Amino acid sequence: MLKKERQAYILHQVNLHNRVLSSSLCSEINVSEDTIRRDLQELAEEGKLIKVHGGALSHSFNQVSFPNEGVYSQNNKQVIANKAIELISNGMFVLTSGGTTIMELARSLPPQLKATFISGSIPVILEYMHHPNIEVILIGDKISKNSKITVGSDAIAKIKQMKPDICFLGTNALDIEHGITDNDWEVVQLKKAMIEASKKVVFLSIAEKINSVQPIKVCDLEDIDLLITELDTNNPILKPYIQAGVNVA
């Protein structure tokens, strides 16, 4: 990996997460900690980030601080993303839906990963495009402006032609009785096609989505190959799902 690429990657990470640890960077990029430190120092001299003990901070971080729904939920999605990433290995074909949890997954992909990612979500695709080593395949069709995702029969047909190794789906609502449910008809059609096409179906869900129901059904619990949450696997909330035969991570 070239020095400039590395620095661009670091900068990208800093701007996304507002912070970065040199230790985690050095394991992601696979270079010595010294190199990372020198990079951070250089970038700091150029004023592109703020170096601190143990890592670096985004410049914008300073004034903005914590207005949003917060680090809490963000960290949860980080945890989920990290669990999901372990399932991806080089050479895989990965199909993903849209949504903030998938975004977090896209942001956290290790830079040396070489795989092919397929999606119809514009924000997610943008994230994939920043990654140095992954191939990106965009599913085309009419764009639904509110969900920023391509929807329609062409998109569904295209998905059905594929046989991705694994499929990651964000979750809107998950319930022991009603399974996975959602509130956008067109998105549901897409998700159904994705589930059907994929060898392995993984749902990503933050805990607050568990035990809630939405009007339109996506699939049953049996169709889930793996459910990833930020919770520990022996958390009591998950117990009924495990008993119902759902694999949980």
Add this chain to the structure above:
Amino acid sequence: MLKKERQAYILHQVNLHNRVLSSSLCSEINVSEDTIRRDLQELAEEGKLIKVHGGALSHSFNQVSFPNEGVYSQNNKQVIANKAIELISNGMFVLTSGGTTIMELARSLPPQLKATFISGSIPVILEYMHHPNIEVILIGDKISKNSKITVGSDAIAKIKQMKPDICFLGTNALDIEHGITDNDWEVVQLKKAMIEASKKVVFLSIAEKINSVQPIKVCDLEDIDLLITELDTNNPILKPYIQAGVNVA
């Protein structure tokens, strides 16, 4: 292998992968590392790539780095965009390529316009999405990271299924003898398909692109239904083109 061929190959590789190592190039092309270095240096001086220690990077890699083409060229593009907009009316199906001139067109669309826009360029699509009244259709396929556009046989097949009312294409190089030329093979394939599919083909070109040639041919002058530049139609630069039968606006 000739020098020009070699440099074209290098450029192609850089545009394809966003990065290139001089070591891998020299084993691919089978010339000494010095020659590669000299080529890279030359291309860097022409501003066609960014040279770094160990290889080179695509220009689009740092989206930050376009310190050139200032307000002047921007205003020119505004003029072009305004001329182009007059050709669009409500209910039309409009097919567009990517590029900065098309971006300017996308940004300048009047908010009350109700039409359907089709493109495979991610930045352009993002612009369309912000528009309140237009429908957006995204052409899917593998994303070429450097041109930020979907390329491949699927995209071409999809374009060929369409019959848009009008098609706006950015121009890389225009010459009285060689017609429209470009430097990215995959993009050229797309443009050819777009030209074939559309009822009316409009090329947008800033004056500095006129009378220049690139290695790969897109189409002849006869295939152009209308050429839009920022120049006045009786500007002497345009005269030979008008005499050759090109419609100019």
Add this chain to the structure above:
DNA sequence: CAGGTTTCTGCGTGTTTGTGCAGGAATTTG
């Protein structure tokens, strides 16, 4: 076409840059 000129390429020289490692100083943390 002969002779000269320019361009292109590869090689050898020494120099610069990028990276990792070791050991001691500085810092955070409990």
Add this chain to the structure above:
DNA sequence: CAAATTCCTGCACAAACACGCAGAAACCTG
């Protein structure tokens, strides 16, 4: 304050680089 990180300094080594030179090819040009 003690342990653990993290940081800095200097050093070593390999890879990449710049420069000059020489032979070969291409290209004028009268």
